[in-house]
Amino acid sequence: MNRDLKLYLALTALLALALAGGGVLYLSGEARRQQEGIRRWREIRGEYMATLAQNVQGTLKDAKYLPTRTKALTNLRADRAERVKGIFLWKRGEGVTWQDGVSDAVRDAFPTNARWHAVGTTSLSAPRGWTAPVSNNADIAVAWARLGGGEVAALEVDLRDNLTGSNPGNLFKVGFSIIALLFMILLFFLWQLVRAAQLARMESDRKTTFIDNLSHELKIPLAVVRMKTERLLAGKVTDPQKLQAAYQSIADENGEVIRQVDDLLDLVRTGKGTRRYARGVFDLNLVAHEAATALRDRFPPDGLGVKLADGDVRVNADPDAVRQIIRNLLDNAAKYAAAKGRVDIEVAHAGGWARVTVADRGDGIPPDQRERIFERFYRIDNDLTRTTGGTGIGLCLARCFARDLGGDVTVAARPGGGSIFTLELPEET
Ligand code: ADP
Numbered sequence: 307m308n309r310d311l312k313l314y315l316a317l318t319a320l321l322a323l324a325l326a327g328g329g330v331l332y333l334s335g336e337a338r339r340q341q342e343g344i345r346r347w348r349e350i351r352g353e354y355m356a357t358l359a360q361n362v363q364g365t366l367k368d369a370k371y372l373p374t375r376t377k378a379l380t381n382l383r384a385d386r387a388e389r390v391k392g393i394f395l396w397k398r399g400e401g402v403t404w405q406d407g408v409s410d411a412v413r414d415a416f417p418t419n420a421r422w423h424a425v426g427t428t429s430l431s432a433p434r435g436w437t438a439p440v441s442n443n444a445d446i447a448v449a450w451a452r453l454g455g456g457e458v459a460a461l462e463v464d465l466r467d468n469l470t471g472s473n474p475g476n477l478f479k480v481g482f483s484i485i486a487l488l489f490m491i492l493l494f495f496l497w498q499l500v501r502a503a504q505l506a507r508m509e510s511d512r513k514t515t516f517i518d519n520l521s522h523e524l525k526i527p528l529a530v531v532r533m534k535t536e537r538l539l540a541g542k543v544t545d546p547q548k549l550q551a552a553y554q555s556i557a558d559e560n561g562e563v564i565r566q567v568d569d570l571l572d573l574v575r576t577g578k579g580t581r582r583y584a585r586g587v588f589d590l591n592l593v594a595h596e597a598a599t600a601l602r603d604r605f606p607p608d609g610l611g612v613k614l615a616d617g618d619v620r621v622n623a624d625p626d627a628v629r630q631i632i633r634n635l636l637d638n639a640a641k642y643a644a645a646k647g648r649v650d651i652e653v654a655h656a657g658g659w660a661r662v663t664v665a666d667r668g669d670g671i672p673p674d675q676r677e678r679i680f681e682r683f684y685r686i687d688n689d690l691t692r693t694t695g696g697t698g699i700g701l702c703l704a705r706c707f708a709r710d711l712g713g714d715v716t717v718a719a720r721p722g723g724g725s726i727f728t729l730e731l732p733e734e735t
Contacts, residue, residue, distance in 0.1 A: 643668025
């Protein structure tokens with residue numbers, strides 16, 4: 307299990323425990339308090355509203371004309387002015403027309419902090435200066451009285467003034483919000499956990515495939531070495547030319563095994579940051595030419611074009627590492643693209659940079675995988691890689707080396723089809 311996964315697992319477990327424990331404690335205590343509080347709240351509010359409604363009705367029921375009503379409301383205000391926070395006037399019924407002046411007159415009769423509302427009915431458009439329909443806010447009590455002519459007057463009283471403490475409903479909302487927030491954080495950690503697990507799984511799958519591929523890569527040359535050695539030991543090869551060819555083949559296959567093992571050691575060292583480089587100033591033309599010559603027989607005749615730069619392209623780098631980078635790019639071009647067209651390697655000066663490009667006419671690399679092919683063990687999943695040997699560490703090493711040496715290896719689509727891999731290193735002036 308990797309470190310991220312462990313961390314997320316621990317954090318998620320901790321948070322889940324805290325959330326569960328805290329939630330149970332809070333909710334059980336709170337639920338009791340809520341029940342009691344709400345019951346009490348309803349009781350008080352009910353009583354209060356009943357009294358209020360009676361008062362309003364009593365005061366207003368005979369009011370027929372606007373001035374009288376206004377006066378009655380004014381009396382109410384005098385009675386409990388500071389508790390009256392707003393007033394509703396609601397008119398309905400056939401044949402009754404609303405006069406705008408009513409709202410103004412009534413509003414004038416109340417303190418400036420009174421809030422005004424149109425009580426919800428679709429048949430009534432709110433008078434000037436009135437706001438939207440009544441909310442269900444539990445802190446506000448509304449008492450209303452039906453008047454003659456289909457009009458209704460109502461008082462809104464802010465009950466918070468009449469109760470000690472705050473509305474338990476609000477407390478519940480706060481508690482619930484905190485729990486919801488913690489729950490969302492928990493979900494976030496869970497999501498991270500799932501992601502980390504997926505990544506760990508992918509990494510482990512890639513390692514398994516890598517070991518599988520590596521075993522093949524090592525087994526084939528070792529099998530050739532064993533077969534040739536057995537024939538030599540059995541004295542089956544006597545012709546001096548054939549003997550020479552057999553020794554050469556053994557040496558080549560042995561070299562292949564050593565190369566694979568070296569790659570593995572490099573992978574470990576670059577991963578730990580302990581890869582050492584033997585730097586020196588050299589001409590990149592020479593190293594590129596050398597690599598192209600060494601791999602020429604991997605390409606069809608005329609299948610590899612080499613173009614060197616004018617004059618020396620001097621770099622201060624490790625020639626072995628640079629050779630390995632270029633050989634890997636050429637090796638890939640031979641494996642994945644040489645059958646489709648000519649491959650061109652070119653060395654050039656590029657504004658302070660020394661540049662080697664390897665351009666092929668293969669199937670190219672899908673845009674979303676152009677970075678991924680530089681990850682260790684990553685191989686594009688297609689018919690070509692399934693039938694071509696490889697371990698998926700060549701480009702990873704190439705990029706690591708290049709970056710350690712102050713440059714980079716990148717890939718782009720080649721105009722007209724194929725890929726173009728570029729190695730850049732700072733040019734020595
Ligand atoms: P390997 O060749 O051992 O699989 P590399 O790290 O060298 O590993 O390359 C990673 C992958 O990038 C290859 O498996 C292949 O899918 C893709 N690739 C590399 N070079 C080319 C190329 N020239 N054309 C198409 N695909 C390529």
